Amino acid sequence: MAADLLRTLLRRPAGLISATLLCLLYGMALFAPFLSPTIPSAQNLQRTYHPPTALVWQKGHLCVQLYKLIDPSTASYQALPGQATPLSWFSRGTPYKLFGLIPGDRHLFTVSTPDPVYLLGSDATGRDVFTRLLYGAGISLSIGLIGVALTSFLGLTIGGLAGYLGGWTDTLAMRLTEFLMAVPGLYLLLALRAALSSRFPSDATFLLIVVILSALGWAGTARVVRGLVLSLRERPFILASNILGQRPWTILFRHLLPNTFSYLIVAATLSVPGYILGEAALSFLGLGIQEPASSWGLMLGQAQDIKIFMLNFWWLLTPGVAIILTVIAFNLLGDALRDAVDPRFRLPGK
């Protein structure tokens, strides 16, 4: 069934493109330490707000254009014509741990000279935006997946139980979801963060944010799952299993919930962007991921300074582009999945 689904999905151009893009993004996040030329905290105070370095072909090598700081008071750099330093491939550099486990020190590309390579420019303390973007992707993208996994689990369990058991379980669960859905999301998010944060070390904030976002997100899923279970409960095959004397738990977990999976897959895919945006919003407001870790929202938050716009440091806005791309890709993938899962839901014109 899964293989079928995948085949149908990949036959649609939107599905193919978005799936490829997402694979690429997650791959980059996974292999960030290897793909990036340095580590996200490495700074260079001589090279703050450096523009993206141009790549030139020189003497048979792909080279990095060299720049000179011409005015520190405006952070303006000028390319030094004819001066470039070759990129060295798969060379040793700063040591890292891939997936947090495998130690390594090979980087896809580095430069040998003290001159840095800034594919996407540098930030306020001369750190490589490209490197921070890759490392930040790890946090921003995984928050979506972990969050969705948590909410799907919560939503499925609570919604399924409410729908199948009915009675006071149902009432209790549904009033709780209504309460959660009635409170404006962003404010609840901020309130929870404020209530839980005061003494959290910064490493734990990542987990905290996932928990907060999931605690707010399961309500919608739970309500739909409950509705589905309510209607499925009256279907002949459930009645049949009842008559066969199967136990309620078996019926719930073997027959009812698996039938909601197709909905869940689509809903989960479509709700991943919500988590990515939620993390971005929290970090943007200074309540999420903290320095020196990096996340897309945090990077955007640091770029909200008016001088960034006035001095045209556009490369600091690339995390925004990354967020937009990811969100669009997930939405397209979700649409394509929905079409693949249930052709009857297909939108007109597709």
Place this chain on the structure above:
Amino acid sequence: MPGCVPLLLCLIGLVPIACTPKNKETRMDHPLPAGIDTARTEPGRRGGVFIDSTPGEPSTFNPLVSEDATSSGFIGLFLDSLVRNNAVTQEVEPGLATRWDIAPDNKTFTFHLRPGVLWSDGHPFSADDVVFTFQAIYDSRYPNRAAFDLSVDGKKFTIEKIDDLTVRLTTPEIYAPFLETVGGVGLLPKHELESAFRDGSLLKAWNVSVAQKEPHRLLATGAFRLRSYQPAERIVFEANPHYWRADAQGVRLPYVDYLVTKLVKDANASTLAFATGQTDAEGLSPDNVAWIDRYASRYGFSVFNRGPSPNTGFIWFNQNPGHDSSGKPFVPPHKLAWFTDRRFRQAISHGIDRDGLVRGVLFGRGQPLWGPETPANKKWYNPNVTQYPYNPARSRALLAEAGFTIGSDQKLRDRAGNVVEFTLNTNQENQLRANMATAFKENMRDLGITVNLSFLDFGTLVGKIQDSYDYEAGMLGLTGGGDPAGGISVFSSKGRLHQWYPNQKTPATPWEARIDQLMSDQLHTLDYPTRKKYFDEVQKIMSDETPYIYLVTANAYVGLKDRWKNIRIPPLGSLVWNLDELWTPLLTP
């Protein structure tokens, strides 16, 4: 993208500014007082509206209640004092008193008031107002900040009226900053506020609601009086028709008719309002100067470098040996041993690339800082303090001397084998400070020291520093400048702002005892060179012992429209020192 910026600016520029009062009024000309003060600047022409903006809102117009800079700034516009502290020269000048005599005991000051001065409602100003003001300040029903400033060791000054134009103030001990402190006390009108003083409601007088409904009840002796206040919109001051200063040609100051302050949401909005030509003056942070300069010719303004700002930035370690109510020490004992070791602190100081911070974070607009005063405080700054230039080799040598070793894993360990690691707390609101914290972390990594950063909101951070003491290191700033007496709570070991170990019963170290002695000595003499000598030594000890590891000080900048003449920009304090002398040949349309 480059095309977007001017478009954005144009859009903002289209928003109408409805600040100029519509009906042009002629200014009343009352006869000048007998004791007129004549300005020594070039005579100008009357008229014009001076517009500036401020983030935030005044919380009161009552000097007894005001505790924030915004409110105090507005109060200073309409209430004058016996003497004026000239922010440009840092000298004391005559204000509502034309001269004063100091008795040989250096404790008795006789002030001779300016004759013929009237309040903005035409009522004469006299010694009764001065006595009333001090009565109000010292009244226990009205707790206020000035009461602390105007006392020595908890003892009040005594005030007596000699005649209508003479008052005598006596301090219980010799009190060095007496004139500067008196210069900060805005005098209150007895005839207006006495009834409120009697019935106990003085702290409710002159609040923001009175300012909105009856602005003219806020009587002025200053250059301006309040005309209207619309919260979240603007505050309009108009020229005080009874002001006591005039120019060489006998024209009463101020020249400008109106002073309009737009109340904006935040510092970004304030900066943007100036950069788009909507306001006449704005204090600019060093990182914004570069782009604002580009609009200078379009909107006809110039950016002035005021030189180093009085703001210091520093890192310090918690040296508090105490423990909380459950017996847990504030700082783990092995870390306390590092923090109280001078060599450790000096090594950290040598390991900080301050030039890099200036160049990278401040865009080259600042300078390294080595002591508690910045060069902005011309009168008290000691340039000969110990400096700690960036020198990781020296840091390592100092750490080795103190018994620290670097292992093969490039981590620094103390004698007992503890890895050197600490958490630096700072407030998250200040982006420049956050950048410095990340830069510091990297500098320390080069020494094998692991620094964890913790960004807290300001309130939480202050709670840690002043109440719970459960932190290892902090990074904050203080605004210096002014008289050394203002720094007593920082330097004295008993002080609340003695952040590395506040509220000590007895000085923990000999050098802290020495600072206590010097700070007390300088307070009890009026002789400037002696005081300077004492305070120089305080600055030297602070740099030698480095309880605060000073970082950098940014330059301060002021942007001002070119149409204003007679401008004098002080190195610290308000943007323009002589608002009453400003004039423009180009009147606002």
